[in-house]
Amino acid sequence: MTVQYDIGLSAHIRRHTTLPEPLRFPPGFLWGTATSAHQVEGQNTNNQWWVWEQQGRCWHGDVSGDACGWWRDAEGDLDRAAALGTNAHRMSIEWSRIEPEEGTFDRSAIHRYREIIGGIIQRGMTPMITLHHFTNPLWVEAQGAWLNPATPKRFARFVAYAVEALGDLCNLWCTVNEPTVYAALSYLQGIWPPGRRNILQALRVFANLMRGHELAAQTVHRQHPAHRVGIVHHKRVLDPASPASHDVLTTVMYDYLVNGLVLRRLRETSDFFGLNYYSRDHIAFDLRRPYHLFIRRFTPPHLEQSDAGMEGAFGEIYPNGLYRALKRVYRWLKLPIYVTETGLPDEDDNQRPRFLLNHLESVHRAIQEGIDVRGVFIWSLVDNFEWAEGWGLRFGLYALNERTGERRMRPSAALYAIIARANAIPAPGALP
Ligand code: BGC
Numbered sequence: 001m002t003v004q005y006d007i008g009l010s011a012h013i014r015r016h017t018t019l020p021e022p023l024r025f026p027p028g029f030l031w032g033t034a035t036s037a038h039q040v041e042g043q044n045t046n047n048q049w050w051v052w053e054q055q056g057r058c059w060h061g062d063v064s065g066d067a068c069g070w071w072r073d074a075e076g077d078l079d080r081a082a083a084l085g086t087n088a089h090r091m092s093i094e095w096s097r098i099e100p101e102e103g104t105f106d107r108s109a110i111h112r113y114r115e116i117i118g119g120i121i122q123r124g125m126t127p128m129i130t131l132h133h134f135t136n137p138l139w140v141e142a143q144g145a146w147l148n149p150a151t152p153k154r155f156a157r158f159v160a161y162a163v164e165a166l167g168d169l170c171n172l173w174c175t176v177n178e179p180t181v182y183a184a185l186s187y188l189q190g191i192w193p194p195g196r197r198n199i200l201q202a203l204r205v206f207a208n209l210m211r212g213h214e215l216a217a218q219t220v221h222r223q224h225p226a227h228r229v230g231i232v233h234h235k236r237v238l239d240p241a242s243p244a245s246h247d248v249l250t251t252v253m254y255d256y257l258v259n260g261l262v263l264r265r266l267r268e269t270s271d272f273f274g275l276n277y278y279s280r281d282h283i284a285f286d287l288r289r290p291y292h293l294f295i296r297r298f299t300p301p302h303l304e305q306s307d308a309g310m311e312g313a314f315g316e317i318y319p320n321g322l323y324r325a326l327k328r329v330y331r332w333l334k335l336p337i338y339v340t341e342t343g344l345p346d347e348d349d350n351q352r353p354r355f356l357l358n359h360l361e362s363v364h365r366a367i368q369e370g371i372d373v374r375g376v377f378i379w380s381l382v383d384n385f386e387w388a389e390g391w392g393l394r395f396g397l398y399a400l401n402e403r404t405g406e407r408r409m410r411p412s413a414a415l416y417a418i419i420a421r422a423n424a425i426p427a428p429g430a431l432p
Pocket of ligand 1: 036177178181234276341379386387395
């Protein structure tokens with residue numbers, strides 16, 4: 001498959017950058033895309049999200065259904081990833097398929113994952129595998145999921161099995177995806193299953209997920225000492241809404257909860273840090289929001305946001321935040337960093353090309369200043385099932401019509417292809 005460059009692309013680059021010469025990335029830099037199992041596979045009937053969707057809890061009653069059809073045919077999208085010239089893909093494996101009942105492991109699920117991961121390798125890409133990306137088997141959920149102190153051990157048993165079965169194909173593992181997001185949305189805000197609003201439960205779930213990360217990392221290292229393991233953290237970049245002390249203190253406290261709590265536990269248990277970065281929030285103290293710890297997150301109206309129609313939900317488009325996040329994490333942990341997700345919901349792709357350019361420029365700036373960034377994975381390869389927002393938000397480099405399965409390349413995919421192939425953000429003059 002050949003990539004047809006959109007004629008408007010060089011115009012995009014010209015308009016949005018003033019580079020006199022290409023910004024080159026280090027040799028071996030990973031240019032990837034990212035997906036997660038439940039969001040793309042389809043028919044993941046054995047986890048808590050499927051049940052939640054059937055209860056009509058997602059936007060417009062959306063359900064994941066066949067999702068992007070990856071369980072049948074991931075290969076078509078892997079062809080598309082390879083056609084972009086990307087050299088890596090981050091995906092997750094679904095615990096509920098591999099261990100559908102407690103202690104019972106399904107060889108046919110492993111077989112399918114071996115095909116998919118093998119397909120990534122055959123196409124010249126490095127696989128990065130996430131072991132937990134928000135979903136739990138129903139039997140885990142029935143036992144209290146991550147509220148149950150026994151769940152980290154059960155997770156580690158699953159990890160031991162999966163890593164044993166797949167460890168010859170992959171040596172880059174993400175343990176747990178975004179523990180703070182899972183704990184907050186499922187147990188504090190209650191907009192994800194199981195829909196609780198209880199801060200003590202949220203803290204317990206968070207602590208157990210971190211324990212799950214530790215045990216999973218030990219498990220991988222025990223089986224394959226040379227493999228690299230890391231957690232994936234959703235790094236919010238936060239600034240106080242005003243210089244008033246109540247806003248500043250609220251920001252410091254919130255930052256500790258959503259960033260500090262994760263960062264302070266990682267040094268001994270990780271080989272790398274997976275950083276997911278999307279946006280910046282402004283933070284104000286607000287007495288009317290007890291379920292949000294008296295915190296109001298918002299984006300002042302004059303700042304740019306995604307035009308996807310969910311005002312405020314995604315925060316500000318703030319490329320410098322990625323630079324700030326990389327610097328802070330590296331200063332703290334001194335570990336290699338992968339940007340395991342960054343992206344924008346943007347169906348008509350009128351903001352994403354600029355988003356990509358400016359965020360990648362931020363990564364480049366961080367690397368120039370000595371931060372050890374090893375790769376970037378764009379969320380996402382193809383539009384997929386966006387959790388509570390169902391099919392309402394479109395993050396894909398490829399657009400998907402989920403009714404027909406048809407894909408269409410967005411201009412930003414062609415832009416990413418140029419960058420990935422060049423291992424550089426080309427200077428505008430060098431563009432086709
Ligand atoms: C998650 C993805 C999600 C993306 C966009 C991240 O928080 O890891 O699963 O689709 O954000 O909302």
